[in-house]
Each structure stands twice: as structure tokens, then as C-alpha cells.
Amino acid sequence: MNPTTVVIVGAGHAGVQVADALRTRGFDGRIVLIGEEAEPPYHRPPLSKDSLSSTVVEPLPLRSADFYRQYDVELALDTRVTAIDRPGRWVVLADGSRIAYDALVLALGASNRRIDGGEDGPRGVHALRTLEDARRFAAEMEGAGTLGVLGGGLIALEAAAAGRSRGLEVSVVTRSPLMRRVFSPVTSSFVGSAHESAGIRFVAGEARGLSRREGRIGVVLADSSRLTFDLVLMGLGADPVIGLAADAGIEVDTAIVVTEEGRTSDPHVWAAGDCAVVRRPGGSLHRPESVNAAGEQAIAVAHSIMGVRVPPPSVPWFWSIQTPHKLQLAGAPDPSAEAVVRGSVAEGKFSVFLFRGDHLVGIESVNSSADHVAARKILALPARPPRSALQDPAADLMTFARR
Amino acid sequence: MPEIVFHHADGRSDEVRVPPGTNIMRAALTHGVHGIVGECGGQAMCATCHIYVRPQFRSLLPAMSEDENDMLEAADAPRTEDSRLGCQIVLDERIGLIEVDVPEG
Numbered sequence: 001m002n003p004t005t006v007v008i009v010g011a012g013h014a015g016v017q018v019a020d021a022l023r024t025r026g027f028d029g030r031i032v033l034i035g036e037e038a039e040p041p042y043h044r045p046p047l048s049k050d051s052l053s054s055t056v057v058e059p060l061p062l063r064s065a066d067f068y069r070q071y072d073v074e075l076a077l078d079t080r081v082t083a084i085d086r087p088g089r090w091v092v093l094a095d096g097s098r099i100a101y102d103a104l105v106l107a108l109g110a111s112n113r114r115i116d117g118g119e120d121g122p123r124g125v126h127a128l129r130t131l132e133d134a135r136r137f138a139a140e141m142e143g144a145g146t147l148g149v150l151g152g153g154l155i156a157l158e159a160a161a162a163g164r165s166r167g168l169e170v171s172v173v174t175r176s177p178l179m180r181r182v183f184s185p186v187t188s189s190f191v192g193s194a195h196e197s198a199g200i201r202f203v204a205g206e207a208r209g210l211s212r213r214e215g216r217i218g219v220v221l222a223d224s225s226r227l228t229f230d231l232v233l234m235g236l237g238a239d240p241v242i243g244l245a246a247d248a249g250i251e252v253d254t255a256i257v258v259t260e261e262g263r264t265s266d267p268h269v270w271a272a273g274d275c276a277v278v279r280r281p282g283g284s285l286h287r288p289e290s291v292n293a294a295g296e297q298a299i300a301v302a303h304s305i306m307g308v309r310v311p312p313p314s315v316p317w318f319w320s321i322q323t324p325h326k327l328q329l330a331g332a333p334d335p336s337a338e339a340v341v342r343g344s345v346a347e348g349k350f351s352v353f354l355f356r357g358d359h360l361v362g363i364e365s366v367n368s369s370a371d372h373v374a375a376r377k378i379l380a381l382p383a384r385p386p387r388s389a390l391q392d393p394a395a396d397l398m399t400f401a402r403r
Numbered sequence: 404m405p406e407i408v409f410h411h412a413d414g415r416s417d418e419v420r421v422p423p424g425t426n427i428m429r430a431a432l433t434h435g436v437h438g439i440v441g442e443c444g445g446q447a448m449c450a451t452c453h454i455y456v457r458p459q460f461r462s463l464l465p466a467m468s469e470d471e472n473d474m475l476e477a478a479d480a481p482r483t484e485d486s487r488l489g490c491q492i493v494l495d496e497r498i499g500l501i502e503v504d505v506p507e508g
Contacts, residue, residue: 064435
């Protein structure tokens with residue numbers, strides 16, 4: 001049975017893609033897309049990358065303004081949902097009004113982890129998620145001398161590299177190997193060395209709290225030592241936004257638990273993107289935290305709402321810009337897989353083939369985007385080329401991909 | 404303001420005007436031009452903004468970087484001597500008009 005009103009809470013990558021995919025597949029009911037920010041939906045990934053290269057940040061829209069008219073999507077911006085009334089099938093807005101749904105999609109995203117003293121607001125203290133965050137950070141970098149980046153993940157390092165390229169003295173405070181959840185030690189150490197030779201300093205430690213002193217920001221580490229910076233960016237990862245779902249009694253774990261079709265424990269409620277964790281039939285939980293996964297989950301949700309078969313997932317992938325270096329991963333992250341390098345680490349242009357036994361599970365590419373595109377095609381093949389062929393430095397990857 | 408005409412395989416076209424400094428991928432996304440995706444947000448990393456620049460406008464274009472050249476080899480649609488990545492072509496005041504063909508999806 002097709003629902004007549006779909007309400008989508010969250011207007012990021014996943015939320016917008018659900019609306020798009022519903023209409024593209026012929027859904028003719030009402031679609032309401034609710035977002036907390038006033039800005040029409042935009043791409044978030046550039047906000048930690050090229051958006052930071054100047055003082056003025058221009059958003060890249062996810063869809064044109066015409067899209068919402070042509071696709072008849074009611075866009076409710078600057079609007080916050082405070083509760084879900086499951087028995088009545090309503091969402092309740094901050095102003096007390098209600099919107100009825102037949103199908104509800106939660107695309108709530110994630111919220112940045114912060115440390116003590118790192119709450120929103122004071123000048124000099126930053127985290128990156130929204131356009132507003134990026135605008136404030138990009139503007140405050142102008143004229144600042146020192147930047148302390150807390151954390152060694154992708155976003156933290158992207159922001160560190162962007163800050164360094166704008167001439168700031170940048171220190172990265174982290175305890176763990178860089179990007180350890182996603183990239184192999186080969187790629188991780190390449191990025192660390194590259195950033196170090198660009199003048200970024202690495203401080204081994206764990207930030208516990210922030211304090212403001214005479215216009216500067218103090219960082220207290222776990223060993224009680226202190227560092228002081230003009231600006232501090234918290235790049236400490238993010239937690240799924242689960243409050244709305246948990247309050248409504250929908251099953252949550254670390255995130256909102258969904259099936260591969262995006263169904264939650266309530267038959268009228270779906271979830272997609274960073275707020276969701278997929279429980280596979282065997283019981284294992286997967287939360288890829290990427291734009292690509294958000295889009296795929298959104299498409300699955302749209303199919304599921306319309307009661308049609310969900311298309312099989314494509315090869316997962318994502319990218320990071322560690323200015324000036326470009327990193328891409330095809331396949332699910334598997335940092336502990338056996339890593340075979342193809343290309344030249346010394347010249348900063350290589351790919352890392354990840355094997356489990358003889359089975360290729362992923363390909364990391366550093367400044368080798370063409371390898372990456374070939375990698376996505378190779379990983380999508382029903383039968384992957386033999387390991388010996390892939391390791392042959394003389395072989396052209398695209399010839400495998402075109403088979 | 405520079406004008407871009409996007410020609411589609413079915414004979415339709417989209418004409419858009421954008422402020423100087425805008426690249427062709429961003430212009431397409433902002434105006435909802437079908438067939439141009441810009442999956443990577445404009446980093447020459449995905450080839451989903453592949454276009455064919457009509458030959459009479461070729462002399463207006465910036466030189467092609469090694470990255471762009473590599474990526475065009477990996478584009479879904481066939482590469483020709485008119486192939487470029489839209490994200491790598493920034494329209495400045497010198498360019499009053501440019502016409503491009505969008506690969507057939």
C-alpha cells in the first residue's frame with residue numbers, strides 16, 4: 001500500500017535523496033522535507049575542504065531551487081521537530097504545530113563530539129558540521145596565528161591542512177594513529193609525513209577540556225599539560241542523533257537500528273544516513289558514515305516506502321582532501337587487511353590494494369583518482385581479477401574494469 | 404554575466420547565466436541541469452561532471468591538469484578531444500558565452 005504523505009525529518013544528503021528518489025520513481029503523494037537550518041540543502045563535504053581556503057564560504061546546493069518546485073517537495077526550513085507521536089502518526093514542531101504522516105523518514109544526521117568548555121559560542125572555539133560553522137571558522141582563521149586541531153580523523157586533518165595552507169601554525173593533538181578507522185597504515189603514515197613536511201606539528205595526547213584566557217584558547221590534556229592557541233577546532237568525531245527516535249520508543253543502539261531497506265522497529269518509520277545503523281540479517285551492525293552510504297540508504301528507503309524491490313547496493317566509496325593530497329577509498333574500510341602498494345609512495349602517487357587472502361576487498365588511492373574510478377568498477381565485477389594480475393605494475397587497471 | 408548553454412542529447416538545452424568565478428559544474432547544479440552530478444563536490448575526483456565543450460570555444464579554456472586528464476579516462480561516457488570536467492572550468496569575465504554538450508545518461 002502506498003502512503004499518501006511522507007514526512008522527512010532532516011534535509012541533508014539522505015533526506016533530500018529520499019525526496020528525489022520517491023518522485024523519480026513515481027510517488028505522487030505529499031512530500032514534506034523538514035530541515036533545522038535556514039539555508040536550502042547543501043553539500044557538507046566541502047565545508048572541511050576547499051570551503052576553508054578563503055574567508056567567504058559559498059554553499060554548493062544539493063539541488064537547484066527549481067527542484068523543490070518541479071518535484072513538488074514542501075521544504076520546511078528553519079524548522080525543528082521536537083517529538084514523534086507514533087500512535088497518532090504526527091510529528092510535533094517546535095512551535096507546537098503538527099504534521100501528519102503515513103510514512104516518516106528520520107534523516108537526522110549526527111552531532112559533533114565536544115569536550116568540556118567546547119560548547120557552541122565563544123570566539124575561537126570551533127567544530128565543523130554546518131555552513132554556519134564553516135563560515136565562522138573560515139572567517140576567524142583570517143588574522144589568527146595558531147590553530148590547535150583536536151583529533152586525528154579525516155575531518156580534523158582536512159581542517160588542519162586547510163589551516164596550514166592559509167599560513168597558520170597548526171598543531172594536531174591526537175593519541176591514535178591518523179585516520180585509523182578507515183585507512184591502512186601505509187596511507188596513514190604517508191599523510192602524517194606529508195602534513196609534517198608541510199609544517200603541521202603533531203602532539204601526542206588527549207584533549208580533556210578547553211578554557212579561555214585573554215582572548216586565547218587553552219587546551220588541557222589528559223596528563224594535565226596545557227597548550228594555548230588562537231583558535232581550536234574540535235575534530236573528535238560525531239554521534240548519531242537518536243533522541244527523537246529513542247524518546248518515541250523506536251529501537252536504537254548506538255544509532256537508530258534499521259534493516260537493509262531502512263525500516264526501523266516501527267512499520268511506519270524509516271531512517272537513513274548518519275543517524276542510522278544497519279543490522280544485517282546475521283545480526284552484525286554497519287554504519288558507514290559516508291555521503292555515498294547516505295545516498296544509497298535513502299534510495300533503499302524510497303523503494304521500501306513504495307513497496308518495490310530495493311536495488312542491490314553499489315560499491316561503497318568515499319574521499320578526503322588532505323590539502324594538497326587527495327585520498328579515495330573504494331570498498332568498505334578495512335585498515336587491518338593485507339596492504340599491497342601499487343605506484344610510488346615517495347612520489348606521493350599510489351594506490352593500496354587491500355586483500356583478505358587472495359580476495360580483493362578494497363583499494364585506497366592517494367593522488368590517483370583514475371585508479372579509484374577503475375577500482376570502483378573492478379570491485380563491482382561479479383568475478384574479480386586474480387591477485388597476481390592486480391599486483392602486476394605493468395597492467396592497466398582500466399583494462400580489468402572494462403571487461 | 405557569463406552564459407552557459409548546456410545541450411542535451413534529446414535536442415533540448417538549458418541556458419544559464421552565472422556570476423564570474425563560477426565553474427560549470429556548480430552552474431549546472433545550481434540550475435538543476437540534468438546529467439551533471441558533481442558527486443565529489445568539485446575536486447576532479449569523480450568524473451560525474453564530464454561535458455563536451457563545443458570546438459569553437461576551446462581557445463577560451465584553461466589548460467588541463469594531469470588530474471583532470473586522468474579522470475577523463477575513467478569517465479562513463481566516451482572521451483573525445485572536446486571532453487573536460489565541468490568543475491575545472493571557471494568562467495571569468497573574458498568568457499561571455501560557452502556552449503557544451505552533456506553526455507547521454
